[in-house]
Amino acid sequence: WLPPSERARACTVLDTGITAGSLIALPLSGAIATRFGWRLTLALYGTFSLAFAGVWSFLACDTPAACSYCTDTEREYLTSAIALRSTTPISNKDSGKVSSKWSSLVEQALLGLRFKQLWAIYAAHFGFNFGVYFVNSWSALYYLEVFGLRPDEAGLHLMMPHLTNLGVKVLVNP
Helix, strand or coil, X not given: CCCHHHXXXXXXXXXXXXXXXXXXHHHHHHHHXXXXXXXXXXXXXXXXXXXXXXXXXXHCCCCHHHCCCCCHHHHXXXXXXXXXXXXXXXXXXXXXCEECCCCCHHHHHHHHCCCHXXXXXXXXXXXXXXXXXXXXXXXXXXXXXXXXXXXXXXXXXXXXXXXXXXXXXXXXXX
């Protein structure tokens, strides 16, 4: 339940947090795996992920009214921003109908497929994620086979794509 005026900033903070997390996890993972093995590394990340999910499910709320740690001022602001957003009509140019609610999730998905701008976003997101996961998955093996460096020795080199990504986000995003 983010107000529309704060959504872009929230997405930027989320995406920057993912990159910062990668910067911390990459050298830490290499050091833990070198010392204790990959199984313990996997178990640690799985345990931390489950603990985070547990805390999140305990603290997260569906509405501002249900949130015990919001101040009254925050709750009023969020409730009014959400109410304003939910009463704004959505226009469907093709059918001439105006509705405040979509009839189904399938209808939303099919409607979204008609816009070339969304296809461009999908393609860019796919390309970026493929590049990130390819680099994350194969860089350590590449450095080991080509340069003879284990992940804990090549830590800074393995972090460079993420450092560059973080620098661009800080310089370019609002």
